Amino acid sequence: MDNDKRFVTGLDVGTENVRAAIASVNQNGELAIVGYNEGKSAGMRKGVPANLAGPAGAIDKMLGEAERMGGYDVRSAFVSINGSSVISTKTEGMIAVGTVEHEISVDDLARVEDVAVSGRIPANRDVLDVVPLEYALDGQGGIKNPLGMSGARLEMRANVISALTPNAENLKKATAAADVNAERLIPSVVAAAKAVLTERQKENGVAVIDFGATTTSVAVYEEGDLQYLGVVPAGSNNITNDLAIVLAIDPEMAEEIKQRFVTGNFNSEKSAVIRIGKEGKERVFERKEVEEVVKARLDEIFGEIRKKLKVAKYDQRLPEGIVLTGGGAKMRDLDLFVKDALEASVKIGVPKGLGGVSDSIEKPEFAVAVGLALLAAEEGGASEIAAKKPKKLPKLTKAPGFIKKLFSKF
Ligand SMILES: Nc1ncnc2c1ncn2[C@@H]1O[C@H](COP(=O)(O)OP(=O)(O)OP(=O)(O)O)[C@@H](O)[C@H]1O
């Protein structure tokens, strides 16, 4: 492997699935996917770790395969964080910088950011990111980058992304137990947005909705910046569970019905019954009943998203519409349902335009992992050193008891 390249890793720790995208980055900053994998998650509840051994074991197992594909050992990664504690808060700060001739420096920017953030975010929250929205100099607003400009009073409007500290800490502990340093924690939907949105969409106004297993997150972009972020603690697994309860069937059969027979187009002509199972053991369900259950849950979830968009004042104000990602977005014709529910144009978002073996992960459920790798390529430093180390081949997979032993002391 050539040494002028660096390597980055995106690690999506979901409730139902864990996914990784390993990419090489060339000198122009272009990515080529060199390894990827997905596997079942464990020990996660509504997007946050419920124990450490579950996600650690799932990451370790899944990553092993991705590492073998790429031929590199992943020591550090950009990692997704999720759950309804992940929120955005708009804040403001103001500092005096001296006389009118004073030129705004990097230190001034850090100081005004500090004023905008400290004291505004509760102590039990970790600040994940501060997105500067606008600066003002001596009352003159609309400035995107005041560096080098003159003024005596500097104001900043920002969007602060935060999560409850225990959730962030436990996620870091879980990845550390799988031998991966969580270099940065990025909200899942922000990572998804990185992978599927164009700069033009972000400039004009667009929302990404990541429809996962147990969470549905929304991120709104306008003027190129993240304007709003919110997470609804329900997802596509709720549909499966509702079907299992109402039809009195096991979750596996409910999942099969959802994936094979349910569509987001509730007005189309379809057969009146759904038949499933082997001959002799066949089960027959009224389509009307199935659709009622699915539609009720979709109404609830996207109704909550609509409420959030309304609070953020982006309800019916998205010129570039909505882009759907996540495994839940694989429901056939879901775009038609969401178009009606949110009264906006809707597309399914897949990560595109990367080199290497990327065509295999051009799927809505890989948007988060790919977006994390893209962000790591843009901002990352440590992952370069960490992932660059060629492995001793073949890599000794950790003994199956490794994780168990590690956690026996917990
Ligand atoms: N073909 C399909 N049709 C409908 N739903 C599907 C399909 N394939 C997967 N799903 C659903 O997608 C969900 C999993 O999505 P995803 O992998 O994005 O979740 P996750 O990231 O693990 O969860 P979360 O983000 O909530 O923590 C499951 O509920 C699954 O049933």
Ligand SMILES: [Mg+2]
């Ligand atoms: Mg997810």
